[in-house]
Amino acid sequence: MNQQELITKLEKIAMVEEGSLTTDSLLKDLKWDSMMALEFQALADEDLNLQLEPTEINVAVSVGDLCKLVSVTS
Amino acid sequence: MSVRACLRAIASYLPEGRLTNEMIVDRYGGEWTAEKVFEKTGIRSRRVASEGEFCSHMAVKAAKALFAQDPSFGSDIDLLVLATVTPDYLVPLTAALIHDELGLSRSAPSFDVTHGCAGYVYGLDIVSAFIESGRAKKALLLTSDTFTHCTEHSEQSARTIFGDGASASLIEARDPGAPLEQGAWIQAAENCVDGSGAKHLKVATGGARGWVGSETSPTGQPALVMDGAEVFSFTMKVVAPHIREFLASRSLEVSDISLFVFHQANLFMMEHLRKRLRIQDEQFVVRIEDVGNTISTSIPLALETALREGRVQPGAKVLLTGFGVGFAWGSVLLEYAG
Numbered sequence: 001m002n003q004q005e006l007i008t009k010l011e012k013i014a015m016v017e018e019g020s021l022t023t024d025s026l027l028k029d030l031k032w033d034s035m036m037a038l039e040f041q042a043l044a045d046e047d048l049n050l051q052l053e054p055t056e057i058n059v060a061v062s063v064g065d066l067c068k069l070v071s072v073t074s
Numbered sequence: 075m076s077v078r079a080c081l082r083a084i085a086s087y088l089p090e091g092r093l094t095n096e097m098i099v100d101r102y103g104g105e106w107t108a109e110k111v112f113e114k115t116g117i118r119s120r121r122v123a124s125e126g127e128f129c130s131h132m133a134v135k136a137a138k139a140l141f142a143q144d145p146s147f148g149s150d151i152d153l154l155v156l157a158t159v160t161p162d163y164l165v166p167l168t169a170a171l172i173h174d175e176l177g178l179s180r181s182a183p184s185f186d187v188t189h190g191c192a193g194y195v196y197g198l199d200i201v202s203a204f205i206e207s208g209r210a211k212k213a214l215l216l217t218s219d220t221f222t223h224c225t226e227h228s229e230q231s232a233r234t235i236f237g238d239g240a241s242a243s244l245i246e247a248r249d250p251g252a253p254l255e256q257g258a259w260i261q262a263a264e265n266c267v268d269g270s271g272a273k274h275l276k277v278a279t280g281g282a283r284g285w286v287g288s289e290t291s292p293t294g295q296p297a298l299v300m301d302g303a304e305v306f307s308f309t310m311k312v313v314a315p316h317i318r319e320f321l322a323s324r325s326l327e328v329s330d331i332s333l334f335v336f337h338q339a340n341l342f343m344m345e346h347l348r349k350r351l352r353i354q355d356e357q358f359v360v361r362i363e364d365v366g367n368t369i370s371t372s373i374p375l376a377l378e379t380a381l382r383e384g385r386v387q388p389g390a391k392v393l394l395t396g397f398g399v400g401f402a403w404g405s406v407l408l409e410y411a412g
Contacts, residue, residue, distance in 0.1 A: 012110075012113070012114075013114070015104075015105055015106050015107075015110045015111070015114065016105045017105055020105075031104075031229075031230060033229040033230065033231045033232075033302070034229065034231065034300040034301055034302030034303075034305075035229075035231030035232070035234075035235070035300075035302050035340075036231065036302070037301075037302040037303045037306075038302030038303060038305060038306040038343070039114070039302075039342060040303075041302070041303050041306045041307065042306060042342060042343065042346050045306075045310065045346070046346060046349070051310070051311075052303070053303075053307070054301060054303035054304040054306075054307050057303040058301070058303060
């Protein structure tokens with residue numbers, strides 16, 4: 001999965017318009033909540049075979065931080 | 075063992091009020107659409123208790139629906155267990171209110187269990203123990219939650235997940251040597267807790283810590299505070315292995331189980347768990363689209379649906395698994411008559 005594909009999936013998780021997110025987008029502006037964090041963790045597990053620790057996800061503040069967590073770059 | 079516990083019958087009650095995805099989208103606006111909410115959660119609509127309708131009211135209605143199945147069901151109840159995290163009051167126990175409303179015998183012990191989404195499996199385990207010890211012959215296990223009273227003040231996503239509902243199950247003592255005409259033997263039960271997870275799924279207000287102000291929710295109103303990443307981690311790292319070990323310790327494999335009835339948390343988490351355990355679609359019961367996550371009622375409601383749809387064949391082994399607040403989790407293995 002490349003970065004754009006991941007961002008598209010994050011747009012679906014956050015229920016925002018496709019194409020509206022960039023790596024600079026802040027999670028607080030998306031009203032990122034616990035259910036979205038859960039979905040992101042599930043995505044990492046299923047699509048990337050990555051088992052993220054909750055502490056890693058909970059310190060992320062931007063879409064870019066989430067991309068780095070799963071080592072997905074442009 | 076001189077007697078064994080049999081899950082004889084189940085009934086449910088769903089309140090009339092509905093909270094649809096369209097109503098949620100109207101309320102919160104933004105870029106949410108009804109279809110996006112459905113794609114995320116697998117839920118289109120949830121039931122909502124009416125004004126003045128609380129846990130005890132819904133539980134009594136479920137019990138009466140059960141008694142309506144057979145006139146003998148409501149007589150000689152000698153144990154009442156209520157699973158709820160939305161009691162009418164903190165004091166007194168809601169089981170006492172229900173006990174009075176149903177006119178049960180004073181010698182029928184009655185109590186609440188507060189294990190949330192694991193409430194039904196904990197309840198079945200407790201009832202089985204009473205029955206197999208000889209202390210009860212005919213038990214009523216009720217589940218009832220009006221969690222929408224709480225999600226009203228919770229984060230937006232929580233509003234999309236939870237719905238209200240109640241169930242009533244009749245569990246009887248039966249001679250293990252006699253054939254079972256109706257219902258299922260409660261073959262095995264195993265329930266667990268890891269209290270280090272308690273902080274990750276909490277409603278801080280309403281208890282003593284909230285009374286003295288030492289701990290409140292972010293809004294000051296009763297609200298669910300959840301660490302979604304911790305809950306997911308718990309589900310995959312603890313619940314999935316628990317299910318594998320539960321089956322393995324009984325020399326069973328996934329393929330030996332006719333139906334898996336899990337707590338109906340939300341569709342994508344259930345699907346994730348299903349795939350992790352390599353459970354086939356036809357073995358998996360889902361009842362969430364029109365009711366949402368009904369906390370302790372989710373398992374009996376899904377099981378009742380499977381029974382009504384004819385998915386439970388004679389002799390079927392059915393595994394119920396609940397997990398959630400506490401963290402508490404557990405499984406019960408049923409074997410149906412036939």
